[in-house]
Amino acid sequence: MMDEEVKALSRVPIFANVDVAKLKLLAFISERVVFHPGEVLCRQGEEGDTAFIILSGDCDVLVDTGQGRKKIAELGSTDIVGEIAVLFEVPRTATVVATHMTEALALSRDQMFSLLREFPDVAFDIMRVLAHRLERTTQDLAELRGRLAGETV
Numbered sequence: 551m552m553d554e555e556v557k558a559l560s561r562v563p564i565f566a567n568v569d570v571a572k573l574k575l576l577a578f579i580s581e582r583v584v585f586h587p588g589e590v591l592c593r594q595g596e597e598g599d600t601a602f603i604i605l606s607g608d609c610d611v612l613v614d615t616g617q618g619r620k621k622i623a624e625l626g627s628t629d630i631v632g633e634i635a636v637l638f639e640v641p642r643t644a645t646v647v648a649t650h651m652t653e654a655l656a657l658s659r660d661q662m663f664s665l666l667r668e669f670p671d672v673a674f675d676i677m678r679v680l681a682h683r684l685e686r687t688t689q690d691l692a693e694l695r696g697r698l699a700g701e702t703v
Contacts, residue, residue: 558605564675580655585648594645598635607652612645
């Protein structure tokens with residue numbers, strides 16, 4: 551089981567440069583969890599104390615809007631979710647729901663900070679992932695504003 555988790559972790563972009571011994575430690579300190587289709591990994595607005603590294607399966611990322619709940623992304627193997635709430639102690643920014651049987655490694659806030667202190671390079675990789683998400687969100691917002699401006703003319 552540990553070797554399977556280490557192999558899966560090595561495919562996660564933010565852990566790509568972490569050596570195998572450190573990945574074994576990460577696999578050891580994390581908890582393997584299973585979500586069935588329809589189960590919620592995390593809920594928008596709630597306090598986030600756990601991040602999830604998806605080993606297998608698929609999830610939808612949903613955001614509550616004035617027009618109801620909207621799907622904004624899909625997650626799958628090697629994606630990490632919940633790290634924003636864990637790292638910055640802010641409410642969850644989205645609801646994540648398993649669409650298929652999903653296996654993940656759960657990392658608590660304490661485990662995440664311990665990992666970042668031990669392996670500072672991971673912090674840079676997480677910042678890179680977050681910057682990419684911010685760029686994508688900014689582009690989506692600009693596109694939406696453009697469409698809304700076109701509708702009001």
